Every structure is written in C-alpha cells, then in structure tokens.
Amino acid sequence: MLGALGLAPDEEAVYRALLGRPSATAMLLADALELPEGVVEKSLAHLVEWGLALRSGGEAFVAAPPAMALGALITERRDGLRMAEQALVTFAEEHRAAVAGRSINDLIEVVTGVDAIRLRFQQVQQAARREIRNFVTAPYIAVRPGQNSQEDAAARRGVRFRVVLERPVLAEPDIVAEVVDSLSRGVELRVVDSLPMKLILADDDLALVPISAPLATPPGSEPGAVLLHRSGLLAALEALFETVWQRAYPLELSAFGGELPYAEQEGDEPTELDRRILALLLSGLTDQAVATQLDLSLRTLQRRLRHLMDLAGVESRMQLGWHASRHGWA
Template sequence: MLGALGLSPEDEAVYGVLAGRAEANSAELADALHLPVPVVEAALSHLLACGLVKSTPDGEFTAAPPAVALGALISERRAALRSAELALVELAEEHRKATAGRTISELIEVVTGVEAVRHRFAQVQHAARTEVRSFVTAPVVVVPIGSNSAESQLVAQGVRYRVVIERAVLAEPGAVDEAIESLRKGVEVRVVESLPIKLMLADTELGLVPLTVAPGDEPGAVLLHRAGLLTAMDALFEIVWRYAHPLNVSTFGELTAEETHGGDADAPTGLDRRILALLLAGLTDHAVAAQLDLSLRTLQRRLRHLMDLAGVDTRMQLGWHAARHDWA
C-alpha cells in the first residue's frame, strides 16, 4: 500500500506495528512480525532515514505521526511527479521539433521478436495522454487474451480506450469474458466482420502495426511516429469505428446458476441476453455455444423459446424484436 512512497513490504510492516504501539525494540518487532531481526533492523534504518520512525535513548523505537510523516512523503512525491510532468511537456515539445526534420527511416521503427513487440505494445499505451485506439484481429498471438495489464491501469487514470475487434476474435477461448470485463472497466468495444490489420494508436503521436509473417517466423511490428502514414491510420480507425457494431455490457446480462442451465422463463434471462448479443455480433451458433459452455441443442432450444416469446418465425425477426425491446 505504501510502495508508491518508496517503502518496501518490510518497511511498511514494521511501521504498521509501531504505529499501533507506544514504543518497541527491534527484537519485539521481529517477534511480532515473524521476521529475522536483521531484516527488521534494516527496515528501521530506512524508516529512520525517511523520518517515519524515531529512536529513544533506551534503544526503543516509536512511529512518527502518520498524518505528518506520511503526509510529508506524499507531498514530496507529488512535487516530484509535477516536476516530471513539466519535464515531459518540455521533452515532448523538443521531440516534436526534432521529428519535423526527421527522415522517413527515423520516423518508422521496425521491431522484431515477441518480447520486443510486447514491450513496445505496453510502451505505446503508456505514452497516451488522452486516448488509446486499437484493432484486434485473430489469431491473438503476441499479447494473449486477458494479459494486457496496461489497459486497466490507464482506464483507471482516465485514458479513453476504443477497441474494434473482428468477429473471429470473439470465438477465441475466454474472449467474450475478457470483452465483458473490459466493458465493465469503461472500455468502448465494437465488432466488425473483419479488419485489414492489427493496430494500436496512442493519441495522434504513436502507432504500432504488427507485420504479417509466415508461420514459424519471428513476430515483428512497425512503430510509427507522427507522420503522414500515422494520419492515414487515424482516419482508417475512425471510418471503421463509425460502422462497427457496438457491444454494451448491459446487453450481456448477469448469469445465475439457474440461468446457466436455461430455464424457460417468461422474459429473456441473462443467458438469453448474452446469446442474443453474441449472435447479433455475428458469431455462429457453434461459436456462441462454445463461449457460453452450452450444447448446440441447448442453444437452439433457447433461441426457439425466445422466438416464441417474441411471437416471430425467423431469427431476423427475432433480431429486430430484440433491438426494439432492449433484449440485446
């Protein structure tokens, strides 16, 4: 919890115990925390240097008031972060000026290797100040589904995420659950039949475009700095986004144990809404059944029940009815 202030877990544990006591020595702290005495003494030394702990003439230690001591550290960190932000603005402007005179080879960087591409994938996201946009195509290779930790962190910091995925991706194991989790975090997700390329854009400053490679070849990507080609990628994303089918977390519903087994309710259940949402996104019956861990027969029985509820005869009519009555 206090790692952001430069404290180790041991530092935090020792300070936490001292904060609840009038005073204690290193042996007592070691016994309370089940830690070796040298580890506790090292933590105390660091806490003393940070002004979080005071020593007494008789060899005991006391915690400085948290509101004062920790407040001072937080203020120092805020000041340091503010200085870093100002330095970032200045460096970004210098970079912009330098970019204006670069050659094409300096504006386009080729990255090869899984780890290198994965590293650039994270870097591009962290470079965004306002928005990250991406195309996700199948197969998902370099960054497996559910492994993009930067997304959660940046969304929490207020960075807008817009993601377009092609329908084949939703058929990948775990893809639907990952899409629902992203939607719940605030990521905007849309679906299209197919996409021409994989793509990630950080604001209008950086772009990462994975290269098409033959089976067995080493993955690669092109990192684009601000240039005409990046402008074209920006326009491509916006055109595709405009016509893509939006996914909404509310349309997927929440599943209960009873609904997972599919009872014949008098209104669409959470399971029904999820089935409809995936079908309207373009997935096949087999793909929907696989994602929801249903048999094909159960899926088709649920669809027949929904058609009966809607009073329609075809799936197209069911889709229209679902859209008009907020079923999906």
C-alpha cells in the same frame, strides 16, 4: 458582451453603470450594482488603465466616451489578430520545414521479433495520456487480451480505451471472461466481421502496426511491425479506426454479466434470457459460447432461438437479428 475585448463581467458592469452617471465614486457604484466595494475599486483601476474611465478629482470617476475608448480597444485587438495571423503563417512554415527535414527513419521504425513487438506495444500504451485505440485480430503476435499489463496502469491515468474486436476473436478460449473483465473496467468494446489489420494508436502521436502475422511468417523468420510517429500516414490510420468504430457493433456488459434465473417461457414477448441470448449472438459469439456463458445446454439454446424465430415470423437467423434490432429485442 465586451468579453471579446478582455473585460471581465464585473468590469463591464462597472463601466456601463458609470456611463449613466456624470461621475460616481466606488462606494456609489458598489451600492448601485450590489457588488463589494473592493471588487468595484479593482474594476475601476483596470478601466482607468485601459482608458475606459478617468479620475474626476478626489474619489470620483467618469466614463470615457465609448466611441473613442472602445474604438481604440477594438482597433488594438484587430491589430493583434493580424499579427497573430502573420505569426501563424510563420510558425506553419517552420513546422513544415522541420517535418520535411526529418528522415523516413525518424517517422517509421521497423520492429522485428515477438519480444521487440511486445516491448513496443507496452511502450506505446505508456506514452498515451488521453486515449488508446486498438484493432484486435487473431492470431495474436505478442500479447493476448487479458495479459496486457499496461492496460490497468493506463486506465488509472484516466486514459480512455476504445477497442474493436474482429468477430473470430470471440471464438478464442476464455475470451468471454476477458471481455466481461474489460467491460467492467470501463473499456469500450465493439465487434466487426473482419478488420484490415492489427493496430494500436496512442493519442495522435504513435501507432504500432504489425506487418506480418505468425501464420503468414515464412519458416525461420520472425514477425515484424512498424512504429509510426506523427505523420500523414498516422493520420490516415486514425481516420480508418474512426470509420470502423462507427459501423462496429457495441458490446454491453449487461449482455454478459449478472445472474439470471432461467425459466423456459413461451409467451408472446422475448424474456430477459431471450434478450441476453440475442445480444450475445449479435455480438458474434457462437451458439456453444453463448450456451456456456448463460449456463444452458446447447439444445435449450437452440430451442429458445426457434421460439424467437416463430415470434418474429422469420425463417433465418439473419432475419431474426434484423427483427431483433428493429424492435428493440436486444
């Protein structure tokens, strides 16, 4: 109750016990509160220092009247908070002046060339201490998924990874194995139909944004990117990432990994194999990629999908996906 005034729980307990007695020694209070005498003595010393208790001759103590003693502490805290508010205004003005005094070159660095972009990509990840957020689109400029040497190092530092994949990325060669590897290492992956840009964010301090893709780069020129330091523009990119993350479809390791004995069943409920097929298709993989991942023929996969559509009573895959999500099939 009195923690807001700076009193520890033991100190508050000693003060309240002292209020109910004309005077008391540390030994008496220790017995009454079932606390070690040393703890009570230390609490009494602090109470005397703050004016909440007084010595009453010898080893006895008396409580100072609450209205006077606690009132003084409350007033002191109020004054301290007012001073802190004034300091906040001063500090905010100093920060605004410092930021306003920075040139655009201090906030935005233009990076040109694949090698330079690759270097900045690694440095952004090295700078992260809490979280890395990433938009991944194809084609790749500098670093392919699975070839990111800094990802493991950042993960060992306890850095959280949240990555949104654009759906066409899942059609890239060997991407399924890379997705499984990332999920098994704790990377959080989600997928959306399309992304507005490539992006990597390190905490709320740095962002690297490619501004031209290899296919859009004029012949003879090199791809470029911008490195952003903390600013209003970086805050806008953070908000964009969080908005996309909320609507993206999560990828689960259970849909990709593990041995699954196959038996083609025609029951009234989807089998475990059917559930995995649906999960992978909803993740954005093509029929051929799903069949390869589950070691099925393309014809068998499509037969299972036809059976699931019959079970759901639907005529299209879009309707099947909606039915599967609503009824917990995937």
